[in-house]
Amino acid sequence: MSHHHPDVDVIVVGAGMAGLVCAERLRRRGHDVLLVEARDQVGGRTAGIEIDGETLDLGGQFIGPGQDRIYALAAELGVAVFPTHTAGANVMETETGRLRRFRGTVPKLGPLTLLDVARAQARLDRLARTVDAEAPWRGPNAAALDGRTLQSWIDRTVKTRGGRSFLVLACRAIWACEPSELSLLHALFYVKAAGSLAAVTDVEGGAQQDRLDGGAYGVATRLAERLGDSIRLNAPVQRIEQHDAGVVVTVEDGTAWGARHVVVAVPPPLAARIAFHPPLPAGRQLPMGSVIKYVVGYPAPFWRQAGLSGSALSLRAPIAVTVDSSPRSGRRGVLIAFVNGAPARDLATRSPEDRRRILLDALGRLFGPRAATPVSFVERNWNEEAFARGAYSAVFPPGAWTRLGAAWRAPAGRIHWAGAETSPRWYGYIDGAVRSGEAAADRLS
């Protein structure tokens, strides 16, 4: 094996958005490419399901201003973009179950709480501007920021009980984890990589502004069509050996391919499961966020007639946030609901029947009894997906950027890295995945 003649120029591991973009760009530039995927389908953390002739997104789906590369890719592939529905009032459910209508991103929390939250948001934005998104582990303050959790920052910064509850909810909605699990530096880097906190949280003008016609998964399948039989499905990579002249990539059934370079474009916990020889200079093990996404269909988007947008925030677990995700055609109504962080882990311990009942109860409280009697109900627990291990993205705990940062994006010899977690812009987003795939291809061509 050590004198193995390269089978191809580049092997790309993982046919999520990053791997697909990388392989397709290399192929277009005349390189001989093999794209190796563990599952029986492409798309990574995007996924689609067809219900009554409409493709609904079970995974990543939103795009927004500043995410130029996914807009460009959609345009190139002929995938139309359309706005997320926002007309109408948003709903906020308090811990005691009271409903309050509001517009925009921050609900009516009472004047003191509102002031407290606004001050915290401004501070977080200001702190985020001090972070170098290209090298978050550098900078005079980086080690101190990486030594703290978002929780300890909230405890010190936010004075009102209502403000603290709201920030815990915001953390679950944004990072799909508890504030205690997150390095403050990572939270700030994430905001910086998106541009601002508003860019992260907003629908109009923010990262939830637009959707892709036919679903984000449709972008992945169109890229896969272009790659044709350069893709090997059902091929989980177990081992990557590096020699003077190339690499050998071995999959579960023992098949091995040689190449000059390999691009590893899988989520960090899966990269960490590959046996690298010689060993990597630094580990890649990180926890992922915890997300259960519910896609619930109705004959029509009935909430719109009631003056509601379909967007809701809830301080009462398990649902953190909902959004109107009806198909562009308007032929049906679809609500998506996210159960994230600790509530996702708690809910996963219940039976499927209990989970359905709990979810429909919660939707009924937010949008009235019609919400509790859907015509379709699909659940996707991303933590149980063996080849995702969670969503939306990896969560850097305290100390991890300091420890892993310098080696995080740097090639280890002939091993290169891609994936939404390796992008200094739009970390964790579809756009970040696209950028990382493009960057890896550019380095190799």
Place this chain on the structure above:
Amino acid sequence: MSHHHPDVDVIVVGAGMAGLVCAERLRRRGHDVLLVEARDQVGGRTAGIEIDGETLDLGGQFIGPGQDRIYALAAELGVAVFPTHTAGANVMETETGRLRRFRGTVPKLGPLTLLDVARAQARLDRLARTVDAEAPWRGPNAAALDGRTLQSWIDRTVKTRGGRSFLVLACRAIWACEPSELSLLHALFYVKAAGSLAAVTDVEGGAQQDRLDGGAYGVATRLAERLGDSIRLNAPVQRIEQHDAGVVVTVEDGTAWGARHVVVAVPPPLAARIAFHPPLPAGRQLPMGSVIKYVVGYPAPFWRQAGLSGSALSLRAPIAVTVDSSPRSGRRGVLIAFVNGAPARDLATRSPEDRRRILLDALGRLFGPRAATPVSFVERNWNEEAFARGAYSAVFPPGAWTRLGAAWRAPAGRIHWAGAETSPRWYGYIDGAVRSGEAAADRLS
């Protein structure tokens, strides 16, 4: 496979101290047991090397008062216990390279710094007493303590620069990680599980008081002798399936065994790599501490003649701590040196020649030029051991006890847990491993 007839009563995965103790106890009670080990030898995080007729410990080696179960096991196996050498002065190296002699655990740091450190130690001890070692995730204060890093606690509690430096060094010496990587709750639980901070840090009266004649690894090999051909080496477990009537354990080469129960007694990151079907209710992925242990031999323990104990602490990386580890016979001198946490990760990026030179320079500064010309020099980087992934033990980052705690030690159906990380007493120590193995065997017999 689903109607597979059990091959044995219990399969134990991992022939470290916990797995060996568990399997041996079950065997003695008449159970049919299979002990499956990934490596070509037993011992887990204990390991021995023979140099000039003496077995030296490359892994865990110290035991101390309160660790009743390892003392009992040694007695039962006829392994003698002898005290760690302590006579003479300890040495402290400052950041600028000045040497100060001292006695006991805390060096001469200047009166203000000393007061600061003493106050921090007392506070940590006091806080640790509030933690329930049987269920660290419970208790009124647990969530808040688990939301913080040890670093943020040091930043708030310790006022002097010298005090902060010393506590970072202490963290590296005790937990083999940076204070930013560690949940404050985990640090407190660890202290509580050992009894007190003094029990953790002290040689005389503490966890470093005694050694095992012939090395800790000798305890493992004697247990292995008793188990005979119930042990399968070179058998990394890849998959554990659970059915109504039993489990099926499959190893890398495809061999599968059935059993009524399985005890998984491997470090958390390795348990996390096993494919469990159905999936576990909660993950087991945790980072390990970072340890490179050096075992350096001399014709004689020359430092003793100079009035030195061989124990040193250094605020100048890379060495954190050294101890006289000469064989009981006194025929040779042996110093062990630990490079832990971030300095271990930095040092690992250097060439073997550089690492040797850096280490011998550092030992020369601490113990004089004779220390720089040893007759033997052995390095063990525990982070590069594929079936250990680090040492001394797993490090719970913020939020991890809150998230994983309830499922951490609870059996998942027919899957039981053992290993130093599952013991509520002496977490991470050899004694904790022994206790966890005994407890798992007791539950199954």
